[in-house]
Amino acid sequence: MLTMKQGPISPYVIQLYEWFEHPQVFTLVMENPDPCESLLDFINNNPNMNETTARLIMCQAVQAVLHCIEHSVFHNDIHPDNILLRKHTLELKLIDFGCGHLLSSNGYNRSQYRGIQAYYPPELFTCGRFYATSTNVWALGVLLYEMVNTCSPFCNITEITQAEIRFENPDLSKGERIALTTHTYSFCTEVTNTGRKCPV
Template identity: 40%
Template sequence: MGKAQQALQEQYRLGSLLGHGGFGSVWAATRLSDRAPVAIKRVPRNRVRHWGELPNGTSAPLEIVLLHKVSTGFPGVVQLLEWLELPKDIIIIMERPKRSQDLQHFIRARRFLCEEVARELFRQVLEAVRHCTSCGVLHRDLKPGNILLDLATGQAKLIDFGCGTYLQDTAYTHFAGTPSYSPPEWNQFGWYYGQPATVWSLGILLHQMSAKMSSGGVYPCCMWTGLQ
């Protein structure tokens, strides 16, 4: 067993699978030193297409470089705690609120969000996006499944920078993200600009937060004292 793998097993206890996709899988875990909940993302090395450089000169997957740029001390982005290189995988360890739920499941459980809650959550998402932009980072996959809610405090956190890249003034000619959130200029012309495309995806997000789903019944709304 390699030193990194041994350190991972000695420092964390793996829990349940939280989600998986084309870029890897995310697991709930507990940090043994202080019993703090964390999330551990495992990305196969052969799926890491882009690398960058951390401030100390270390080469790292671009997702880690971007997360390092935007997460430190800002509550609206999930905090990067550490990362490890294994022979076949990259391990990313991030904060995990003790009681949390992604926005997709949060909306689905309520069928839509009342104006008060939708407005506050959307404000937080906008602040997170503006923060990323100010750091020169483009997330490129804004959607309910990539927004984590701390149910105890009501804090929204932007997660999953696996599709992210550096913000640039010129047009992008490669799309990364969820196709149903892609801007019309990409579908029609094969290019898009970062910030207008972000505004497009934010509009879809706001609609999903506030539109009433078609099934019958009442429309519950939570009070803004956490997200019970």
Template identity: 40%
Template structure:
């Protein structure tokens, strides 16, 4: 959080106002944006979210991930429950940086993964190590699927390893393609963050 509090600041990351620490504990005084709810609740209690609105959300999410990368920070738990939605502007705010780590070129041992189970990248379960960019792109694929369907694509470790991703047939071909390209079980075949940002769906070319 301290790194992400350095300029330039991201408007899509919850602001840390003050850090208080004593011998036995510490307290964080955070920004409290109102009116807002988690993206998870927004998806659950909203009517069908259009691809245009989903695109607006995803553009903000990608901007946050790029900002974290530029500061050498891996959020570690990107999921709909860790993102707030401003109910007036639909601006997103990333919260809950408990799983944050500094990015290294060597990646991380799979045993070190601390994110949400249902967002766990395939390689964390099947291999001994994972890398930040591929893990982030997997999480963004899960998030986009959840926004468009109202539920998660793979809800257990067994499904993450062997399950079939069933896409709503009403989605545009471009949206479905982006989700599939993010959720490739072969991390080397997954889109990079730059390719995701440049994908035709992200640019409104359905």
């Protein structure tokens, strides 16, 4: 968070105002964007989210991740509970850097992954190693899928490693795609056609 505090700041990343060091803990004084709700709550309260709304949220999420990378920070735990939305404007804030790492071009060992299972990148299991950029792209893809399908694309590790996407939204499984463009639908399902290779 201290690295993120160095300017320029991003409107899409929660701000650290001050911090205090105590013998065994740190106290962080953070921005409090109010009124807001988690993206998870927003998804649950808005099933069949339209593409315009999903695009607005997704563009902000990408900007938040890019800002982290520009500050040499790998969030390592992108999912709907770690994203806040202002209720009336849908302005986004990426929060909770407790699982974060400093960016490393050498990647990270499997034991260093701290995200939730639904967002595990497949190379975590196929290679035992993962990298910030590919993990971020994977997490953003899963995030977009959840927004337009109201569920996770995978329910276990086998489905993740074999790219077996599940469609529980009956509109999507019938091909109606809840008014999604071909590009968005392709982005959500492209993983089934392009295998992810282990970095060399």
